[in-house]
Amino acid sequence: MTQFGKHLEKGLRDLGREACWRAIKDAGIRSDQIQAGFCGNALGGYLQRENGIGQSVLWQVGIKGIPIINIENACASGSSAFREAWIGVASGLYDVVIAFGVEKTVMKKGAMLDVGDADLEVKIGDVFPGLFAMRAQRHMYEYGTTLEQMAKISVKNHRNGCLNPYSQYQKEFTTDEVLNSPMIADPLTLFSCCPNSDGAAAAIVATKEVAKKLSAKPVKVLASVLGTGLYNNKKDMAIFDLDFKLSKEAYEMAGVGPEDIDLAEVHDAFTIAELMHYEGLGFCKVGEGGRLIDDDKTEIGGKIPVSPSGGLLSKGHPVGASGVAQIAEIVWHLRGEAGLRQVANARIGLAHIMGGGKEGDVGACTIHILEKVNEF
Amino acid sequence: MTQFGKHLEKGLRDLGREACWRAIKDAGIRSDQIQAGFCGNALGGYLQRENGIGQSVLWQVGIKGIPIINIENACASGSSAFREAWIGVASGLYDVVIAFGVEKTVMKKGAMLDVGDADLEVKIGDVFPGLFAMRAQRHMYEYGTTLEQMAKISVKNHRNGCLNPYSQYQKEFTTDEVLNSPMIADPLTLFSCCPNSDGAAAAIVATKEVAKKLSAKPVKVLASVLGTGLYNNKKDMAIFDLDFKLSKEAYEMAGVGPEDIDLAEVHDAFTIAELMHYEGLGFCKVGEGGRLIDDDKTEIGGKIPVSPSGGLLSKGHPVGASGVAQIAEIVWHLRGEAGLRQVANARIGLAHIMGGGKEGDVGACTIHILEKVNEF
Numbered sequence: 001m002t003q004f005g006k007h008l009e010k011g012l013r014d015l016g017r018e019a020c021w022r023a024i025k026d027a028g029i030r031s032d033q034i035q036a037g038f039c040g041n042a043l044g045g046y047l048q049r050e051n052g053i054g055q056s057v058l059w060q061v062g063i064k065g066i067p068i069i070n071i072e073n074a075c076a077s078g079s080s081a082f083r084e085a086w087i088g089v090a091s092g093l094y095d096v097v098i099a100f101g102v103e104k105t106v107m108k109k110g111a112m113l114d115v116g117d118a119d120l121e122v123k124i125g126d127v128f129p130g131l132f133a134m135r136a137q138r139h140m141y142e143y144g145t146t147l148e149q150m151a152k153i154s155v156k157n158h159r160n161g162c163l164n165p166y167s168q169y170q171k172e173f174t175t176d177e178v179l180n181s182p183m184i185a186d187p188l189t190l191f192s193c194c195p196n197s198d199g200a201a202a203a204i205v206a207t208k209e210v211a212k213k214l215s216a217k218p219v220k221v222l223a224s225v226l227g228t229g230l231y232n233n234k235k236d237m238a239i240f241d242l243d244f245k246l247s248k249e250a251y252e253m254a255g256v257g258p259e260d261i262d263l264a265e266v267h268d269a270f271t272i273a274e275l276m277h278y279e280g281l282g283f284c285k286v287g288e289g290g291r292l293i294d295d296d297k298t299e300i301g302g303k304i305p306v307s308p309s310g311g312l313l314s315k316g317h318p319v320g321a322s323g324v325a326q327i328a329e330i331v332w333h334l335r336g337e338a339g340l341r342q343v344a345n346a347r348i349g350l351a352h353i354m355g356g357g358k359e360g361d362v363g364a365c366t367i368h369i370l371e372k373v374n375e376f
Numbered sequence: 377m378t379q380f381g382k383h384l385e386k387g388l389r390d391l392g393r394e395a396c397w398r399a400i401k402d403a404g405i406r407s408d409q410i411q412a413g414f415c416g417n418a419l420g421g422y423l424q425r426e427n428g429i430g431q432s433v434l435w436q437v438g439i440k441g442i443p444i445i446n447i448e449n450a451c452a453s454g455s456s457a458f459r460e461a462w463i464g465v466a467s468g469l470y471d472v473v474i475a476f477g478v479e480k481t482v483m484k485k486g487a488m489l490d491v492g493d494a495d496l497e498v499k500i501g502d503v504f505p506g507l508f509a510m511r512a513q514r515h516m517y518e519y520g521t522t523l524e525q526m527a528k529i530s531v532k533n534h535r536n537g538c539l540n541p542y543s544q545y546q547k548e549f550t551t552d553e554v555l556n557s558p559m560i561a562d563p564l565t566l567f568s569c570c571p572n573s574d575g576a577a578a579a580i581v582a583t584k585e586v587a588k589k590l591s592a593k594p595v596k597v598l599a600s601v602l603g604t605g606l607y608n609n610k611k612d613m614a615i616f617d618l619d620f621k622l623s624k625e626a627y628e629m630a631g632v633g634p635e636d637i638d639l640a641e642v643h644d645a646f647t648i649a650e651l652m653h654y655e656g657l658g659f660c661k662v663g664e665g666g667r668l669i670d671d672d673k674t675e676i677g678g679k680i681p682v683s684p685s686g687g688l689l690s691k692g693h694p695v696g697a698s699g700v701a702q703i704a705e706i707v708w709h710l711r712g713e714a715g716l717r718q719v720a721n722a723r724i725g726l727a728h729i730m731g732g733g734k735e736g737d738v739g740a741c742t743i744h745i746l747e748k749v750n751e752f
Contacts, residue, residue, distance in 0.1 A: 037604075045421030045448070051491070052450055055604050055738035065621075067602035068740065069456050072421070072446040074428055080445050084460060091467030115427065226443035228413075228431050245441075362431035364444065 001201035001325045004316035005168040006106045008198075012044055015200040016057030016102040019321075023098065023202035024061060028215030031062035034204075035094040038085040039070045040078035040101035041320040042355075043115065048104060057102065072320075075267065075355025076226070077101060078201065079323025079366040083224045085205040090221075096210045100202035101325070103318035113196055129193055129270070133185035136272035138237040140187070143287035147187055150271040151178040152293050154191050154313055157268060160300060161310025163341035166325075168197050168316030178271075192271040197316030201325035211373075217335045222254035222348070223369040230354055230363030238287075242354070242365050243280020250350075250367040251282075258282030261304060261369075262346040263333055265326035267353045268311040277352060278306065281367075305343045308333065319355070326351035327368060334372040347372050377577035377701045380692035381544040382482045386574065388420055392433030392478040395576035395697075399474065400437060403580040404591030407438035410580075411470040415446045416457035416477035417696040418731075419491065424480060433478065448696075451643065451731020452602070453477060454577065455699025455742040459600045461581040466597075472586045476578035477701070479694035489572055505569055505646070509561035512648035514613040516563070519663035523563055526647040527554040528669050530567050530689055533644060536676060537686025539717035542701075544573050544692030554647075568647040573692030577701035587749075593711045598630035598724070599745040606730055606739030618730070618741050619656020626726075626743040627658075634658030637680060637745075638722040639709055641702035643729045644687040653728060654682065657743075681719045684709065695731070702727035703744060710748040723748050 002018045016039070024031060039054025050056075054070045073080040078101025085099035107113055119126075139145045155175055161167035173191055181190040204214075211218040227246045251257055258281060266281070268274035275289035283304050284292045292298055298306040309315045309329040312322060330349035332338040349370050357363030378394045392415070400407060415430025426432075430446045449456040454477025461475035483489055495502075515521045531551055537543035549567055557566040580590075587594040603622045627633055634657060642657070644650035651665035659680050660668045668674055674682040685691045685705040688698060706725035708714040725746050733739030 042427060043421060045419060046425055046427065049422055051418060051422065051448055052732040052738060052740070055733055055740065059604075059738050064738075065603060065605045067459075068449075068604045069460065069602070070448040072427055072448060073444075083443075084445065087463065087467060087469060091463060091469070093463060093467070226445070227441060228435075228444045229441045356428040357431055362428060362435050362440075364428070364431065 001166055001328050002199050003166050004197050004199035004318060006198060008106065010198065012048055012050055012053050012102050012104055013056050013060060015198060016053065016100060017060045019102065019200035019202040020057060020061045020098060020100050023204050026216055027204040029096065029204060034063050034066065034096055034098050036066050036088055036097040037063055037068035038081040038097065038099040039068065040081035040323060041070060041103060042072050042074050042077040043103060043105060043319060046115065053102065063098065073356065073364040075319050076323055076353050076364040076366045077320035079351065079353050079368065080226060080364065082203060082324055082327055082368065083226055083366060086221050086224045089205050089207055096204065096206040098202060098204055099324060100200060101321035101323055102200035103320040104198040105196040105319055106198050107196060129185035129188055132270040132272055133188045135237050135276065136187050139272060139276065142238045143290065145275065145290040147179060148175055149290035149293050150192060150275060151175045153268065153271040153274050154178045156299060157307045157311040157313040160308050160341055161314025163339065164310050164315060167310040167314050168195060169314045188270055188272065194269045194312035194317040197318040199316060199318035199321045201321045201328050203324055203327050218373050219331045219334050220371045220373050221368065222256065222371050223250040223367065225250045225253065226364065226366045228362060228364055230357055230365060240276050240280045243277055246365055246367050247281045250369055254369040256348060256369065260348050261350045262348050263305045263308055263330065263343040264350040264352065265309060265311065265329050266306055268307050268313050269317060274306060274311065281350065281352060300341055300343060308338065308341045308343055323353045323366065326353060330370050334370060377542055377704050378575050379542050380573050380575035380694060383574040384482065388424055388426055388429050388478050388480055389432050389436060391574060391576040392429065392476060393436045395478065395578040396433060396437045396474060396476055399578035399580050402592055405472065405580060410439050410442065410472055410474050412442050412464055412473040413439055413444035414457040414461045414473065414475040416454035416699060417446060417479060418448050418450050418453040419479060419481060419695060422491065429478065439474065449732065449740040451695050452699055452729050452740040452742045453696035455727065455729050455744065456602060456740065458579060458700055458703055458744065459602055459742060462597055462600045465581050465583055472580065472582040474578060474580055475700060476576060477697035477699055478576035479696040480574040481572040481695055482574050483572060505561035505564055508646040508648055509564045511613050511652065512563050515648060515652065518614045519666065521651065521666040523555060524551055525666035525669050526568060526651060527551045529644065529647040529650045530554045532675060533683045533687040533689040536684050536717055537690025539715065540686050540691060543686040543690050544571060545690045564646055570645045570688035570693040573694040575692060575694035575697045577697045577704050579700055579703050594749050595707045595710050596747045596749050597744065598632065598747050599626040599743065601626045601629065602740065602742045604738060604740055606733055606741060615662065616652050616656045619653055622741055622743050623657045626745055630745040632724060632745065636724050637726045638724050639681045639684055639706065639719040640726040640728065641685060641687065641705050642682055644683050644689050645693060650682060650687065657726065657728060676717055676719055684714065684717045684719055699729045699742065702729060706746050710746060
């Protein structure tokens with residue numbers, strides 16, 4: 001992946017190229033051996049007025065002629081591209097492919113990222129911070145979740161971000177600093193929300209046979225699931241229905257349970273989101289997310305480390321790139337290459353990301369479960 | 377598919393919904409039986425500032441919860457979505473899925489569709505009409521292709537369009553009218569270029585087993601190929617390299633040759649493009665495209681009818697929808713449901729579409745070959 005952050009001087013093609021080169025080099029493969037390309041990008045047409053980004057980026061790293069598609073699935077664009085890559089390889093159609101995500105959402109000073117304003121709901125104020133603030137309010141009401149517990153998630157993730165050279169923010173905050181930062185949507189303050197970011201991330205997906213021949217330490221995809229319908233549980237705003245449904249599906253596909261997960265990267269676009277994902281992914285019971293963070297269980301040294309990379313909150317959230325960056329983070333941990341933030345003896349990791357959609361039963365969510373390969 | 381044309385009062389969701397409902401009804405399937413969705417859209421973010429269109433459209437026709445992705449591949453967006461749908465089913469991952477394409481490119485009076493201006497080449501004038509005009513000039517120089525031959529392609533396609541109720545234009549033109557219409561990029565006149573259009577098209581893709589149970593007359597996908605690198609043949613501008621490469625691949629996959637094709641829909645965004653595709657797809661030898669049209673071989677009653685729907689030139693070109701609309705047209709002919717424009721005894725049809733990319737070896741092109749199923 002590239003460094004996440006403000007890259008005012010770099011375009012989508014520059015960032016994408018940088019990430020793809022790194023993945024190609026890491027895999028010890030030649031560009032002309034790659035048989036298909038999958039690009040995740042959510043807002044290139046919207047913000048940069050660019051299309052066909054996958055083809056342009058891959059051409060710059062010597063990948064041409066082959067099938068290439070561009071995939072948009074909001075925050076799950078990169079992970080959806082990774083999933084199509086996985087389907088392409090798992091189906092036997094391809095032996096080795098590249099999946100990458102790239103995005104630039106850092107706005108000029110004073111400009112607002114007004115994504116989604118085609119929806120009436122958004123026009124009248126149901127923007128993302130508001131949407132998650134309502135969930136936070138309801139979770140506090142239902143389960144007694146506290147402001148401090150939510151703030152501790154931001155503190156943890158920013159602390160982890162300090163250990164990650166790719167993180168947009170490398171600065172620690174105290175609980176008080178999070179709570180006293182400017183209010184965005186009650187109870188979510190500025191440091192309870194992820195930033196706008198520029199960046200890219202890439203991954204090489206291959207058959208077992210090809211992976212054997214490459215120099216890198218391979219990681220196996222145990223499960224890849226995608227679903228739609230983020231906000232359809234109108235009866236209970238304190239629960240992400242889709243997390244429960246998709247994690248069940250993913251655990252079944254992988255043949256593991258939540259107790260087997262050694263680390264997870266989740267869609268912590270807001271502190272409350274990470275807390276709700278603890279519950280949705282089965283890391284704790286419903287209503288006990290607050291206690292999980294209080295007990296330091298999701299710290300790097302804890303029972304189930306979550307967002308060791310710093311997560312969206314600290315590492316940053318270049319929308320279409322985030323899903324692939326999560327995969328990269330998990331891979332580094334499973335290989336023992338995560339440096340100061342390494343989760344000890346990590347064997348199985350989970351990446352969860354969701355995004356988009358307010359009107360009706362829309363949006364997208366993916367879950368990937370990856371396993372360290374000890375021997376072939 | 378929807379009627380192609382100006383739909384100022386309808387949004388992407390309205391058009392997409394209409395096409396998807398028609399496909400669902402045609403297939404005799406229930407929305408809740410569909411296991412995945414693939415949406416092709418090229419310019420929704422760019423022009424309408426909308427994202428996640430696939431999820432929004434499919435939710436409106438009762439399709440929710442399932443995996444849905446949005447695919448952008450310029451003019452090949454819809455056909456790339458169809459191809460991912462085909463991969464999903466052919467791989468065994470899904471039994472029945474929906475693929476659709478939707479677009480709105482009709483501009484307000486006085487506004488110009490300025491797609492691609494992120495590229496230096498486009499900024500300094502290398503817009504699509506210019507790009508194809510250069511090819512026309514070179515083809516005329518190399519092979520003696522005439523203005524009249526190119527104009528006859530527009531005359532033929534507009535005549536076919538009059539027989540297609542879905543066509544944006546239903547008006548015949550004479551060769552003189554085409555030649556004397558306003559000059560766009562010498563030698564391409566206004567009626568030598570396809571219009572901007574709004575519209576949508578959809579298709580249900582299923583396993584043989586599911587298709588057997590449905591009420592519609594099924595059609596088999598014999599080949600589906602996708603490639604990149606539209607304009608990489610700098611040495612010979614009168615040839616589309618990628619057409620030759622991909623059609624060879626598609627014919628091999630299908631186990632048929634160009635002589636077996638009973639009808640074709642091609643990317644006739646400009647008259648010269650259709651003529652060059654005759655050669656690239658093997659319907660005639662290189663340099664003989666002009667003679668093929670002179671000999672009426674590509675008329676509906678000819679040896680190899682091309683663009684019986686009216687093509688992009690007359691039927692219209694709502695970018696992301698066109699690839700799926702071509703599939704729909706082929707299916708109707710193979711079923712004997714194409715009304716006044718029916719190609720008699722059509723058994724095998726070919727759909728070809730390409731688009732995007734000027735800088736370097738980019739862009740996308742797909743070819744699909746479909747066969748009538750007589751019995752299972």
